[in-house]
Amino acid sequence: MSSDPRDDEQSELAAQADYDLKFAQIVAAMNAEQDDAPDTDGEGPVVPPVQLPTAWRVPDSGSHSLLDDRFEPPELEDLPEEDMQLWAIVGALVGAPLWIAYLLFFDPYAGWLWWTLACLLFGTGLVLLVMRQPWSRDPDDDDDGAVL
16 A cells, blocks of 8 residues: 655645744733833833944045155165175075975985085074164164054
8 A cells, every 4th residue: 555645745845834833922922921010110121322433444425635645765776796695694584494495305314414405594594684684773763663
């Protein structure tokens, strides 16, 4: 004896309608409970309406003069060719990681000397970079860096 697929579909639809009806009854009962709940103060808490800004961090319509000023960056200067310390730093900090990557991917069984030299070259670049900083700074200098 085989059951008709249409009977299964109809029973599923009837079960779904029962669930929908029960859900509607539950929601209606909850809404009725909320409407019937007595107010404890009589008035209830007074909440002032929230005044939301029209836009966040946007100047008022009268202060567009800040937006009219266009920043013109100064012309970039070329790196000095005669500054050998700068070029040693750039060469060490760029060349040493490339050398280590070469050893890692193409010659992983290279002797310990090559690995040591590549790491020492990178360390030398870092030391030169730190040595390039001034020994003392002017305490009265008001320049805090980049000003936007």
